[in-house]
Amino acid sequence: MSRDPLVVGRVVGDVLDPFIRSAFLRVIYNNREVTNGSELKPSAVVHQPRVDIPGRDMRTLYTLVMVDPDAPSPTNPTKREHLHWLVTDIPETTNSGFGNEIVGYESPRPTAGIHRFVFVLFRQEVRQIIDKPGWRQNFNTRDFAALYNLGPPVAAMYFNCQRENGCGGRRYIRLTGSK
Amino acid sequence: MEEVWKDISLSTLHQDLEAKPTSTNPFRGIVLQDLLAGDFNEPPPVSAPLNDLPLPRFTGLSLNSGRLMVHPNSSNSNTNGGASSAGPFAYCSKKRALERQPEASFGHGHGNGADRRKKRMIKNRESAARSRARKQAYTYELQREVARLLDENRKLKRTFEELRLAMEAQVPAKRTLQRTSTAPF
Numbered sequence: 001m002s003r004d005p006l007v008v009g010r011v012v013g014d015v016l017d018p019f020i021r022s023a024f025l026r027v028i029y030n031n032r033e034v035t036n037g038s039e040l041k042p043s044a045v046v047h048q049p050r051v052d053i054p055g056r057d058m059r060t061l062y063t064l065v066m067v068d069p070d071a072p073s074p075t076n077p078t079k080r081e082h083l084h085w086l087v088t089d090i091p092e093t094t095n096s097g098f099g100n101e102i103v104g105y106e107s108p109r110p111t112a113g114i115h116r117f118v119f120v121l122f123r124q125e126v127r128q129i130i131d132k133p134g135w136r137q138n139f140n141t142r143d144f145a146a147l148y149n150l151g152p153p154v155a156a157m158y159f160n161c162q163r164e165n166g167c168g169g170r171r172y173i174r175l176t177g178s179k
Numbered sequence: 180m181e182e183v184w185k186d187i188s189l190s191t192l193h194q195d196l197e198a199k200p201t202s203t204n205p206f207r208g209i210v211l212q213d214l215l216a217g218d219f220n221e222p223p224p225v226s227a228p229l230n231d232l233p234l235p236r237f238t239g240l241s242l243n244s245g246r247l248m249v250h251p252n253s254s255n256s257n258t259n260g261g262a263s264s265a266g267p268f269a270y271c272s273k274k275r276a277l278e279r280q281p282e283a284s285f286g287h288g289h290g291n292g293a294d295r296r297k298k299r300m301i302k303n304r305e306s307a308a309r310s311r312a313r314k315q316a317y318t319y320e321l322q323r324e325v326a327r328l329l330d331e332n333r334k335l336k337r338t339f340e341e342l343r344l345a346m347e348a349q350v351p352a353k354r355t356l357q358r359t360s361t362a363p364f
Contacts, residue, residue, distance in 0.1 A: 003319045003322075004319070005316040005317070005319045005320040005323075006316075008312055008315050008316040008319060009312055009313060009316035010309075010312060035317075035320060035321070035324065036316075036317075036320045037313070037316040037317040037319075037320045038317060038320075074306075074309060075302050075305065075306060114309075114310075114313070160313060
Protein backbone atom coordinates (compact mmCIF):
# COMPACT_ATOMS: atom_id res chain seq x y z
CA MET A 1 0.00 0.00 0.00
CA SER A 2 1.73 3.10 -1.24
CA ARG A 3 2.05 6.21 0.84
CA ASP A 4 3.09 8.39 -2.03
CA PRO A 5 0.55 11.20 -2.42
CA LEU A 6 0.90 11.03 -6.19
CA VAL A 7 -0.10 7.37 -6.18
CA VAL A 8 -2.86 7.70 -3.64
CA GLY A 9 -4.23 10.70 -5.49
CA ARG A 10 -4.12 8.58 -8.68
CA VAL A 11 -1.90 11.06 -10.53
CA VAL A 12 0.38 8.10 -11.05
CA GLY A 13 -2.09 5.99 -12.94
CA ASP A 14 -4.28 8.55 -14.62
CA VAL A 15 -1.55 10.82 -15.95
CA LEU A 16 1.84 9.29 -15.33
CA ASP A 17 3.51 5.95 -14.98
CA PRO A 18 5.37 5.21 -11.75
CA PHE A 19 8.66 7.07 -11.68
CA ILE A 20 11.52 7.84 -9.36
CA ARG A 21 11.87 11.41 -8.32
CA SER A 22 15.25 12.83 -9.29
CA ALA A 23 14.52 16.53 -9.28
CA PHE A 24 12.65 19.07 -7.22
CA LEU A 25 9.98 21.52 -8.14
CA ARG A 26 8.28 24.19 -6.14
CA VAL A 27 5.09 25.81 -7.35
CA ILE A 28 4.52 29.27 -5.98
CA TYR A 29 1.28 31.19 -6.44
CA ASN A 30 1.19 34.70 -4.95
CA ASN A 31 4.39 34.14 -2.99
CA ARG A 32 2.97 31.07 -1.32
CA GLU A 33 4.36 27.65 -2.00
CA VAL A 34 1.74 25.03 -2.81
CA THR A 35 1.74 21.86 -0.74
CA ASN A 36 1.25 18.73 -2.81
CA GLY A 37 -2.36 17.57 -2.72
CA SER A 38 -3.72 20.73 -1.16
CA GLU A 39 -6.73 22.64 -2.41
CA LEU A 40 -6.64 26.06 -4.00
CA LYS A 41 -9.43 28.35 -5.09
CA PRO A 42 -9.71 29.38 -8.73
CA SER A 43 -9.19 33.00 -7.63
CA ALA A 44 -5.82 32.07 -6.18
CA VAL A 45 -4.58 30.48 -9.40
CA VAL A 46 -5.73 32.97 -11.98
CA HIS A 47 -2.21 34.04 -12.89
CA GLN A 48 0.61 31.72 -13.69
CA PRO A 49 2.74 30.58 -10.77
CA ARG A 50 6.47 30.73 -10.49
CA VAL A 51 7.82 27.23 -10.71
CA ASP A 52 11.27 27.00 -9.14
CA ILE A 53 13.65 24.25 -10.11
CA PRO A 54 16.36 24.15 -7.47
CA GLY A 55 19.62 22.48 -8.27
CA ARG A 56 23.25 23.14 -9.09
CA ASP A 57 23.82 22.80 -12.80
CA MET A 58 22.44 25.57 -14.94
CA ARG A 59 23.18 23.58 -18.06
CA THR A 60 20.43 21.06 -17.34
CA LEU A 61 17.18 22.02 -19.03
CA TYR A 62 13.68 21.05 -18.02
CA THR A 63 10.25 20.91 -19.62
CA LEU A 64 7.21 21.75 -17.51
CA VAL A 65 3.72 20.49 -18.33
CA MET A 66 0.56 21.45 -16.47
CA VAL A 67 -2.57 19.40 -17.14
CA ASP A 68 -6.03 18.81 -15.77
CA PRO A 69 -6.86 15.10 -15.98
CA ASP A 70 -10.39 15.67 -14.71
CA ALA A 71 -11.77 17.69 -17.58
CA PRO A 72 -14.66 18.33 -17.89
CA SER A 73 -15.51 16.51 -14.68
CA PRO A 74 -13.81 13.82 -12.62
CA THR A 75 -16.71 11.40 -13.04
CA ASN A 76 -16.69 11.90 -16.78
CA PRO A 77 -13.18 12.85 -17.87
CA THR A 78 -13.85 12.72 -21.60
CA LYS A 79 -11.44 15.56 -22.30
CA ARG A 80 -8.61 14.16 -20.20
CA GLU A 81 -6.13 15.78 -20.11
CA HIS A 82 -6.65 19.47 -20.60
CA LEU A 83 -3.35 21.23 -21.23
CA HIS A 84 -3.00 24.38 -19.16
CA TRP A 85 0.65 25.31 -19.61
CA LEU A 86 3.74 24.12 -21.44
CA VAL A 87 7.20 25.59 -20.90
CA THR A 88 10.46 24.17 -22.20
CA ASP A 89 14.18 24.83 -21.82
CA ILE A 90 14.00 25.91 -18.21
CA PRO A 91 17.53 25.96 -16.80
CA GLU A 92 18.09 24.24 -13.48
CA THR A 93 18.49 26.67 -10.56
CA THR A 94 16.13 29.11 -12.24
CA ASN A 95 12.38 29.13 -12.69
CA SER A 96 9.63 28.92 -15.28
CA GLY A 97 10.09 32.57 -16.20
CA PHE A 98 13.40 31.70 -17.84
CA GLY A 99 12.00 29.04 -20.12
CA ASN A 100 10.34 28.96 -23.49
CA GLU A 101 6.57 29.22 -23.18
CA ILE A 102 5.13 27.01 -25.89
CA VAL A 103 1.55 27.04 -24.60
CA GLY A 104 0.48 29.98 -22.46
CA TYR A 105 -0.94 29.58 -18.97
CA GLU A 106 -4.68 29.10 -18.87
CA SER A 107 -6.37 29.78 -15.54
CA PRO A 108 -8.06 26.76 -14.01
CA ARG A 109 -11.82 27.20 -14.09
CA PRO A 110 -13.42 23.90 -13.06
CA THR A 111 -17.16 23.89 -13.49
CA ALA A 112 -18.07 20.44 -12.23
CA GLY A 113 -16.46 18.40 -9.52
CA ILE A 114 -13.09 18.73 -7.84
CA HIS A 115 -10.30 18.67 -10.39
CA ARG A 116 -6.66 17.83 -9.97
CA PHE A 117 -4.15 20.13 -11.61
CA VAL A 118 -0.87 18.36 -12.18
CA PHE A 119 2.56 19.81 -12.78
CA VAL A 120 5.04 17.44 -14.41
CA LEU A 121 8.73 18.06 -14.90
CA PHE A 122 10.88 16.33 -17.52
CA ARG A 123 14.62 16.59 -17.88
CA GLN A 124 15.71 17.44 -21.41
CA GLU A 125 18.81 15.98 -22.93
CA VAL A 126 19.15 18.78 -25.40
CA ARG A 127 17.61 22.14 -26.08
CA GLN A 128 14.74 21.02 -28.18
CA ILE A 129 12.12 22.39 -30.47
CA ILE A 130 8.69 21.36 -29.31
CA ASP A 131 5.74 22.02 -31.55
CA LYS A 132 2.78 23.77 -30.06
CA PRO A 133 -0.11 21.30 -29.90
CA GLY A 134 -3.08 22.25 -32.04
CA TRP A 135 -5.50 22.25 -29.10
CA ARG A 136 -5.49 21.96 -25.34
CA GLN A 137 -7.96 19.19 -24.76
CA ASN A 138 -7.32 15.46 -24.82
CA PHE A 139 -3.62 16.08 -24.36
CA ASN A 140 -1.69 12.99 -23.36
CA THR A 141 1.37 13.58 -21.22
CA ARG A 142 2.65 10.04 -21.71
CA ASP A 143 2.46 10.31 -25.49
CA PHE A 144 3.96 13.77 -25.44
CA ALA A 145 6.96 12.54 -23.46
CA ALA A 146 7.36 9.58 -25.79
CA LEU A 147 7.10 11.76 -28.88
CA TYR A 148 9.86 14.11 -27.75
CA ASN A 149 11.97 11.44 -26.07
CA LEU A 150 11.77 13.16 -22.74
CA GLY A 151 12.01 9.93 -20.79
CA PRO A 152 10.21 9.37 -17.52
CA PRO A 153 9.13 12.37 -15.45
CA VAL A 154 11.66 13.55 -12.87
CA ALA A 155 9.24 15.34 -10.58
CA ALA A 156 5.55 16.03 -10.25
CA MET A 157 3.06 17.62 -7.91
CA TYR A 158 -0.62 18.49 -7.97
CA PHE A 159 -3.28 20.56 -6.28
CA ASN A 160 -7.05 20.28 -6.18
CA CYS A 161 -9.43 22.98 -7.33
CA GLN A 162 -13.20 23.36 -7.51
CA ARG A 163 -15.64 26.14 -8.22
CA GLU A 164 -15.05 29.29 -6.24
CA ASN A 165 -18.05 28.89 -3.97
CA GLY A 166 -17.73 25.17 -3.58
CA CYS A 167 -20.52 22.91 -4.70
CA GLY A 168 -18.61 21.31 -7.53
CA GLY A 169 -21.05 18.48 -6.96
CA ARG A 170 -24.10 17.35 -8.82
CA ARG A 171 -26.26 20.27 -9.87
CA TYR A 172 -28.41 18.89 -12.65
CA ILE A 173 -32.01 17.89 -12.04
CA ARG A 174 -32.45 14.22 -11.27
CA LEU A 175 -34.59 12.44 -13.88
CA THR A 176 -36.04 9.80 -11.56
CA GLY A 177 -36.86 10.57 -7.96
CA SER A 178 -35.69 7.46 -6.25
CA LYS A 179 -35.74 8.90 -2.73
CA MET B 180 -11.61 2.06 -16.19
CA GLU B 181 -15.09 3.20 -15.38
CA GLU B 182 -16.47 1.17 -18.28
CA VAL B 183 -14.78 -1.88 -16.80
CA TRP B 184 -16.45 -1.16 -13.49
CA LYS B 185 -19.83 -0.83 -15.15
CA ASP B 186 -19.27 -4.05 -17.05
CA ILE B 187 -18.58 -5.89 -13.84
CA SER B 188 -21.47 -4.50 -11.87
CA LEU B 189 -24.27 -4.41 -14.43
CA SER B 190 -23.73 -7.32 -16.79
CA THR B 191 -22.17 -9.85 -14.49
CA LEU B 192 -24.65 -9.08 -11.74
CA HIS B 193 -27.46 -9.79 -14.16
CA GLN B 194 -25.88 -13.14 -14.96
CA ASP B 195 -25.43 -13.85 -11.31
CA LEU B 196 -29.05 -13.15 -10.65
CA GLU B 197 -30.27 -15.62 -13.24
CA ALA B 198 -27.85 -18.31 -12.16
CA LYS B 199 -28.59 -18.35 -8.46
CA PRO B 200 -31.72 -17.51 -6.52
CA THR B 201 -31.44 -14.59 -4.15
CA SER B 202 -30.51 -15.90 -0.75
CA THR B 203 -28.24 -14.90 1.99
CA ASN B 204 -25.52 -17.43 1.57
CA PRO B 205 -21.91 -16.45 2.16
CA PHE B 206 -20.98 -17.82 -1.24
CA ARG B 207 -22.65 -14.92 -3.01
CA GLY B 208 -20.61 -12.58 -0.93
CA ILE B 209 -17.45 -14.17 -2.23
CA VAL B 210 -18.52 -13.88 -5.83
CA LEU B 211 -19.35 -10.21 -5.42
CA GLN B 212 -16.10 -9.52 -3.67
CA ASP B 213 -14.21 -11.11 -6.50
CA LEU B 214 -16.13 -9.06 -9.00
CA LEU B 215 -15.33 -5.95 -7.03
CA ALA B 216 -11.71 -6.91 -6.81
CA GLY B 217 -11.66 -7.27 -10.56
CA ASP B 218 -10.20 -10.76 -10.56
CA PHE B 219 -11.34 -11.90 -13.96
CA ASN B 220 -8.78 -14.55 -14.64
CA GLU B 221 -8.65 -16.37 -11.35
CA PRO B 222 -11.64 -18.48 -10.36
CA PRO B 223 -13.26 -17.42 -7.12
CA PRO B 224 -12.03 -19.33 -4.05
CA VAL B 225 -14.21 -22.38 -3.56
CA SER B 226 -14.72 -22.31 0.18
CA ALA B 227 -13.84 -19.13 2.02
CA PRO B 228 -16.62 -18.06 4.36
CA LEU B 229 -16.76 -14.39 5.23
CA ASN B 230 -15.44 -14.71 8.74
CA ASP B 231 -12.19 -16.25 7.51
CA LEU B 232 -11.23 -13.19 5.56
CA PRO B 233 -8.79 -10.77 7.14
CA LEU B 234 -10.33 -7.92 9.08
CA PRO B 235 -11.11 -4.98 6.83
CA ARG B 236 -8.22 -2.60 6.96
CA PHE B 237 -9.04 1.00 6.43
CA THR B 238 -7.68 1.82 3.02
CA GLY B 239 -8.21 5.06 1.26
CA LEU B 240 -8.98 3.14 -1.91
CA SER B 241 -11.22 0.31 -0.76
CA LEU B 242 -12.98 -0.01 -4.09
CA ASN B 243 -10.31 1.04 -6.49
CA SER B 244 -7.41 -0.90 -5.05
CA GLY B 245 -8.47 -3.99 -6.92
CA ARG B 246 -8.07 -2.09 -10.14
CA LEU B 247 -4.78 -0.46 -9.24
CA MET B 248 -2.42 -1.61 -11.91
CA VAL B 249 0.33 0.71 -10.80
CA HIS B 250 2.41 -1.62 -8.67
CA PRO B 251 2.58 -5.08 -10.19
CA ASN B 252 4.12 -6.71 -7.14
CA SER B 253 1.35 -5.64 -4.85
CA SER B 254 -1.36 -7.45 -6.83
CA ASN B 255 -2.27 -10.33 -4.53
CA SER B 256 -2.06 -8.74 -1.13
CA ASN B 257 -3.58 -5.53 -2.41
CA THR B 258 -6.62 -7.08 -4.05
CA ASN B 259 -7.28 -9.21 -1.01
CA GLY B 260 -7.04 -6.19 1.22
CA GLY B 261 -9.14 -4.23 -1.18
CA ALA B 262 -11.67 -7.00 -1.47
CA SER B 263 -11.93 -7.51 2.24
CA SER B 264 -12.33 -3.87 3.03
CA ALA B 265 -14.76 -3.30 0.19
CA GLY B 266 -16.53 -6.56 0.94
CA PRO B 267 -18.59 -5.88 4.05
CA PHE B 268 -19.74 -2.45 2.92
CA ALA B 269 -20.23 -3.21 -0.74
CA TYR B 270 -21.83 -6.55 0.03
CA CYS B 271 -24.61 -4.96 2.08
CA SER B 272 -25.54 -2.22 -0.36
CA LYS B 273 -25.13 -4.40 -3.45
CA LYS B 274 -27.43 -6.96 -1.86
CA ARG B 275 -30.08 -4.29 -1.45
CA ALA B 276 -29.72 -3.37 -5.10
CA LEU B 277 -29.97 -7.02 -6.10
CA GLU B 278 -33.07 -7.55 -4.01
CA ARG B 279 -34.66 -4.66 -5.79
CA GLN B 280 -33.80 -6.26 -9.12
CA PRO B 281 -36.53 -8.98 -9.30
CA GLU B 282 -39.19 -6.35 -8.61
CA ALA B 283 -37.67 -4.02 -11.17
CA SER B 284 -37.89 -6.55 -13.96
CA PHE B 285 -41.70 -6.50 -13.86
CA GLY B 286 -42.13 -3.17 -15.61
CA HIS B 287 -39.97 -1.37 -18.12
CA GLY B 288 -40.33 1.93 -16.28
CA HIS B 289 -39.30 0.34 -13.02
CA GLY B 290 -36.30 -1.31 -14.67
CA ASN B 291 -35.11 2.03 -15.95
CA GLY B 292 -35.33 3.56 -12.52
CA ALA B 293 -33.32 0.77 -10.93
CA ASP B 294 -30.71 1.13 -13.67
CA ARG B 295 -30.36 4.82 -13.07
CA ARG B 296 -30.25 4.28 -9.34
CA LYS B 297 -27.51 1.73 -9.78
CA LYS B 298 -25.52 4.03 -12.03
CA ARG B 299 -26.01 6.80 -9.54
CA MET B 300 -24.80 4.55 -6.75
CA ILE B 301 -21.72 3.51 -8.69
CA LYS B 302 -20.90 7.11 -9.48
CA ASN B 303 -21.40 8.08 -5.90
CA ARG B 304 -19.11 5.27 -4.78
CA GLU B 305 -16.41 6.39 -7.15
CA SER B 306 -16.82 9.93 -5.98
CA ALA B 307 -16.54 8.82 -2.38
CA ALA B 308 -13.44 6.80 -3.19
CA ARG B 309 -11.90 9.83 -4.87
CA SER B 310 -12.71 11.94 -1.88
CA ARG B 311 -11.06 9.47 0.46
CA ALA B 312 -8.04 9.28 -1.83
CA ARG B 313 -7.77 13.06 -1.85
CA LYS B 314 -7.87 13.25 1.90
CA GLN B 315 -5.42 10.40 2.31
CA ALA B 316 -2.97 11.84 -0.21
CA TYR B 317 -2.92 15.20 1.55
CA THR B 318 -2.44 13.53 4.92
CA TYR B 319 0.55 11.56 3.65
CA GLU B 320 2.06 14.67 2.14
CA LEU B 321 1.72 16.55 5.40
CA GLN B 322 3.27 13.70 7.32
CA ARG B 323 6.21 13.77 4.96
CA GLU B 324 6.59 17.52 5.33
CA VAL B 325 6.51 17.30 9.10
CA ALA B 326 9.16 14.61 9.14
CA ARG B 327 11.32 16.57 6.75
CA LEU B 328 10.98 19.82 8.67
CA LEU B 329 11.72 18.19 12.01
CA ASP B 330 14.82 16.65 10.55
CA GLU B 331 15.94 19.93 9.03
CA ASN B 332 15.29 21.68 12.31
CA ARG B 333 17.41 19.20 14.19
CA LYS B 334 20.27 19.59 11.76
CA LEU B 335 20.09 23.37 11.84
CA LYS B 336 20.10 23.41 15.62
CA ARG B 337 23.17 21.24 15.68
CA THR B 338 24.94 23.46 13.16
CA PHE B 339 23.99 26.50 15.19
CA GLU B 340 25.40 24.96 18.36
CA GLU B 341 28.65 24.09 16.66
CA LEU B 342 29.02 27.56 15.24
CA ARG B 343 28.25 29.14 18.59
CA LEU B 344 30.91 27.08 20.30
CA ALA B 345 33.40 27.98 17.61
CA MET B 346 32.57 31.64 18.09
CA GLU B 347 33.02 31.49 21.86
CA ALA B 348 36.41 29.88 21.49
CA GLN B 349 37.51 32.74 19.29
CA VAL B 350 36.24 35.76 21.21
CA PRO B 351 38.84 36.31 24.01
CA ALA B 352 41.55 37.66 21.67
CA LYS B 353 41.86 41.42 21.91
CA ARG B 354 39.86 43.26 24.50
CA THR B 355 41.72 46.50 25.02
CA LEU B 356 42.50 49.40 22.76
CA GLN B 357 46.19 49.94 22.15
CA ARG B 358 48.13 52.83 20.85
CA THR B 359 50.04 52.28 17.68
CA SER B 360 51.74 54.74 15.48
CA THR B 361 50.62 54.67 11.96
CA ALA B 362 51.45 58.17 10.82
CA PRO B 363 54.40 58.41 8.45
CA PHE B 364 55.79 61.52 10.15
